Amino acid sequence: MxxxxxxxxxxxxxxxxxxxxxxxxxxxxxxxxxxxxxxxxxxxxxxxxxxxxxxxxxxxxxxxxxxxxxxxxxxxxxxxxxxxxxxxxxxxxxxxxxxxxxRVDDEDxxxxxxxxxxxxxxxxxxxxxxxxxxxxxxxxxxxxxxxxxxxxxxxxxVTTDAFDAAPFTALVRERLAAVVDDGREPAAQVQRMPLAVRRREDGRLVWSGxxxxxxxxxxxxxxxxxxxxxxxxxxxxxxxxxxxxxxxxxxxxxxxxxxxxxxxxxxxxxxxxxxxxxxxxxxxxxxxxxxxxTQVVYAARLRDVGPAAAAQVAASGALSEQSGVSWVPFTDEVPFHGQIMQLDASPVPLADDDPVIPGSIVGLGLFCAKDLQWEDRVEFTDQPDPYGMPAMRLRYTLTDRDRAVLERAREEIVRLAKAVGEPLGDRPFTMPLGASLHxxxxxxxxxxxxxxxxxxxxxxxxxxxxxxxxxxxxxxxxxxxxxxxxxxxxxxxxxxxxxxxxxxx
Missing domain, CATH: 3.50.50.60 (FAD/NAD(P)-binding domain)
Structure with a gap:
């Protein structure tokens, strides 16, 4: 049956x-x-x-x-x-x-x-x-x-208070706000990232699926x-x-x-x-x-922080218990959205005598809005995919405007990294197209x-x-x-x- x-x-x-x-x-x-x-x-x-x-x-x-x-x-x-x-x-x-x-020849x-x-x-x-x-x-x-x-x-x-007890979360937001908030409407200023997560009575995080x-x-x-x-x-x-x-x-x-x-x-x-x-x-x-x-990522080490603040807080899950998750909202004038959160470790090797304070390495990510084009599309062929459905072919090209916004994002993420601490690495990294999964x-x-x-x-x-x-x-x-x-x-x-x-x- x-x-x-x-x-x-x-x-x-x-x-x-x-x-x-x-x-x-x-x-x-x-x-x-x-x-x-x-x-x-x-x-x-x-x-x-x-x-x-x-x-x-x-x-x-x-x-x-x-x-x-x-x-x-x-x-x-x-x-x-x-x-x-x-x-x-x-x-x-x-x-x-x-x-x-x-990818199709001559396209991104x-x-x-x-x-x-x-x-x-x-x-x-x-x-x-x-x-x-x-x-x-x-x-x-x-x-x-x-x-x-x-x-x-x-x-x-969705909540915004899951990381309120994180010792560095307010510090990260303050440093970001100092270089971002001027001239922005309150809704577009630096703030806690709304997250689909709750905290159990025992303190552990439970992520929404x-x-x-x-x-x-x-x-x-x-x-x-x-x-x-x-x-x-x-x-x-x-x-x-x-x-x-x-x-x-x-x-x-x-x-x-x-x-x-x-x-x-x-x-x-x-x-x-x-x-x-x-x-x-x-x-x-x-x-x-x-x-x-398109997504640009970078990392910075928080300056002027000591181990005492983070000593009693243990990491849980993929996001930080130390520095929380901060949000730099999109605006039409600054057409990217920012997400700032702890990295588990430095992406750049540090000296053995330079220990990492938990939560002090933060990752910065900027996501850029796409210039919409009718010709950017998913097509289907007569060939079967692994499930036996019509196989896909993606047609996708960045415009001159997309590339200009991406260059602005690279400049902005360096500015934000310097605001929160010491940038790690020579330059930000642009993720391969499709990496955002959005x-x-x-x-x-x-x-x-x-x-x-x-x-x-x-x-x-x-x-x-x-x-x-x-x-x-x-x-x-x-x-x-x-x-x-x-x-x-x-x-x-x-x-x-x-x-x-x-x-x-």
Whole structure:
């Protein structure tokens, strides 16, 4: 017998934060609705979708990461910027690279475009940063954007006080603010980074994954089911309306059809257009306006700090208990977003007689907004990828404006490094394109159906009623800030639309 239901009210493709947001809102607002979620990768954590950093045993955590690497499992990975400098194309643990088609001759491409395949998606591996968009990052035609962002904060469990006790966090912010804040609106001044994290009673940090978005209400919903190792190969369309999905059980190879009143494709910004393309759903804007964030990184050693302040604080997880995480917001005048946090060790070898005070080495990262271009896109070929889906080819080029902004970011990050301490290394390092993992725009939202967008303001695909898209690909603006909070906010809007329609069925 099939492990899948014959029919449901809503089929969700993908188990990351946005797919989880649809399941959560539907469980809260229409709990009688039957909802099935399909994920191509395995379950690697308990509860399903939890962040792997919450796995305390190092060997178990590494095993969960390997199981998330899909067709890249077993290949060498790297998890620090220093190793990237060698020029090797390596994915970070828990992810796998696009093996081919990542660059076309005479274009820049996205050489380290990466994916994860596991319940929870990339949210099982992310840094948890949830800044709000500002200026031109915001979607001007959505009047309820702030309320949607508030709801996304709730679903992701966003806080700003998790590192308030860190001894160096106020010092880092003060030094940054001294060179950044002048002339900025309060909302754009240096501040704590909003993070999807909470602190347990025993003091340990718990990072939010899709499990937090799903919440107890979804896990306890008898009408919700989660199916891992299940590849949705296409959306079924009848008479211009979504009618279900075709699913291949990766455990057995069997193919099943699951009928549905509504279908949500939330399979990341590259695989969501892939599913639509494979389904014959090919609006002109599909895959277009692909954009990522170029990323510049540097490091500095905090000056004038002693060991006493940090002696009683132990590091936990990938981010610092000593210097916290600070945020330099994007503005239209300074078009990059800054994230400043501790590095576990100096990227530059220090003398043996020059010991490192815990928390005193901070990493600085600036993310640049892309100059949006219609020709930047993901295309699909007749060749199969490792899952048997249409193989991808990325068309991607930096403009003169992109290069000018990137040069400004290099200059700015040196200025910020000097403000907080002593810069380490001769110059900042520009990460390979695709390293931010913040791919956007490929199923972009539009206010009207003018051929330049895939879906409307409620995330419903223009030409196929009942079909919704979710994820970073829906964001229509050029952003420099981490996109997860925005994409979850947009998923809330779409989920509420389905909930309203189901309430009348």
């Amino acid at each position: 099939s492990r899948y239901p014959e029919s449901v009210d809503v089929a969700i493709v993908g188990s990351g934060p946005t797919g989880a947001a649809y399941a959560r809102i539907l469980s809260e607002q229409v709990p009688r609705a039957r909802v099935a979620m399909f994920e191509v990768g395995p379950t690697v954590s308990d509860p399903p979708g939890a962040h792997v950093k919450n796995i305390e045993d190092a060997e178990a955590r590494a095993a969960a990461q390997r199981r998330s690497e899909g067709p890249g499992a077993g290949e060498a990975t790297v998890d620090n910027p220093g190793a990237v400098k060698s020029g090797e194309r390596r994915a970070r643990p828990g992810t796998f690279l696009l093996s081919d088609g990542y 491409g996205l050489p380290v475009a990466a994916f994860s395949s596991n319940v929870g998606g990339m949210a099982a591996h992310w840094t948890g940063a949830c800044p709000r968009p500002g200026g031109s990052e915001r979607i001007a035609f959505l009047p309820d954007m702030d309320e949607l962002l508030d709801e996304a904060d709730r679903l992701l469990g 899709a499990d937090v978005v799903l919440g107890d209400v979804t896990r306890g919903n008898p009408n919700f089911s989660l199916h891992d190792e299940s590849l949705v190969t296409r959306v079924l369309v009848e008479d211009g309306r979504a009618a279900g999905v075709s699913v291949r059980d990766l455990r057995t190879g069997d193919v099943h059809e699951v009928r549905a009143r509504f279908v949500v494709v939330a399979a990341d910004a590259l695989r969501t257009p892939q599913v639509l393309w494979a389904s014959g759903i090919r609006p002109e804007a599909l895959g277009r306006m692909l954009n990522d964030q 791919y956007q725009g490929t199923t972009r939202m539009g206010e009207v159906d003018d051929g330049r967008s895939v879906c409307g303001p409620d995330c419903e695909v223009w030409d196929v009623s009942g079909l919704f898209v979710a994820g970073n690909g829906v964001i229509p603006t050029a952003t420099a800030c981490n996109p997860t909070l925005t994409s979850v906010a947009l998923a809330v809007r779409g989920a509420r639309t389905i909930a309203r329609k189901l309430s009348f069925v």
